[in-house]
Amino acid sequence: MDKIILLSLVLLSLFPATAFLKNKEAHNVPTFVLSLEDAVKPGMIDEYIQTTKKWVERLKKKKVNTSFNTFLESNGIVNYLEPMFSMSDLNQRALNKALESFHRTELGQKRQSTIRWSKYSVWSRSIQLSYKPVNPNPPPNNMLYFVWKHIQLHAGNESTFIDVATKFKEIFQKHSVGRGYGVFCNIIGYERPWYTVVFPGKNPSELYKWQQVMEQELGSELKPILDKLYDITEQITEGSGWTIPELSLKNK
Numbered sequence: 001m002d003k004i005i006l007l008s009l010v011l012l013s014l015f016p017a018t019a020f021l022k023n024k025e026a027h028n029v030p031t032f033v034l035s036l037e038d039a040v041k042p043g044m045i046d047e048y049i050q051t052t053k054k055w056v057e058r059l060k061k062k063k064v065n066t067s068f069n070t071f072l073e074s075n076g077i078v079n080y081l082e083p084m085f086s087m088s089d090l091n092q093r094a095l096n097k098a099l100e101s102f103h104r105t106e107l108g109q110k111r112q113s114t115i116r117w118s119k120y121s122v123w124s125r126s127i128q129l130s131y132k133p134v135n136p137n138p139p140p141n142n143m144l145y146f147v148w149k150h151i152q153l154h155a156g157n158e159s160t161f162i163d164v165a166t167k168f169k170e171i172f173q174k175h176s177v178g179r180g181y182g183v184f185c186n187i188i189g190y191e192r193p194w195y196t197v198v199f200p201g202k203n204p205s206e207l208y209k210w211q212q213v214m215e216q217e218l219g220s221e222l223k224p225i226l227d228k229l230y231d232i233t234e235q236i237t238e239g240s241g242w243t244i245p246e247l248s249l250k251n252k
Helices: 007-013 015-027 045-062 087-092 094-103 106-112 158-174 204-231
Strands: 032-040 067-073 077-084 115-125 145-153 182-188 194-201 233-243
Touching: 032 045, 032 094, 045 094, 045 106, 077 094, 094 106, 145 158, 145 204, 158 204, 194 204, 204 233
Parallel strands: none
Antiparallel strands: 032 077, 032 115, 067 077, 067 233, 115 182, 145 194, 145 233, 182 194
16 A cells, blocks of 8 residues: 555656546546555465455455456456546545455455465546447446456657547547447556556457457557557557456445
């Protein structure tokens, strides 16, 4: 949580974050996300899940004023995403306070013993750059699997990235692509300009087939845009994971 304490300093130093903040003000939707990552110790995922289930059950009974979606990543990291309407919500630290209280209990200490490390970060979802189709196909409720691209830029290329992402979205809009995607900018947690693009799917094979179709149908139009992206990128890494409904909470 030390990076969260430095919130004001980070916001002043990040140009892309301030550009993304304007999106939220215009649309009044929860475009900020607090992410908590737990790296579970090898061989202890079952115990981790069981103790976390009991924690979530307690939160439901107490009707704690927080909500989060939980994902199990392919690398074994469990990620909790808590939506926020504004940066002032960060001061409430609802998810963090709920965990701190639970970890003071015997069961909570047992859960804590299964974790190698935890990391907090804060992200802003860009309405301007994210693509939301008018008639989603498949329906969002059927999307349980996700692939994300972590894009680490060379310094000073934030405006070029926004231009590239805008053109990418325009191509999807022109062809009325039925599947959307989200673009997120890191505000707290990573030192360099860092964006993440998230693509939803039903399962790994279904999402892979869709990506192949998009490459065949839109590849020639997207290639010059992607080439420009690679020119300004230090590295691109890929992750994937499944939603875990039993470890998620919707109390808000």
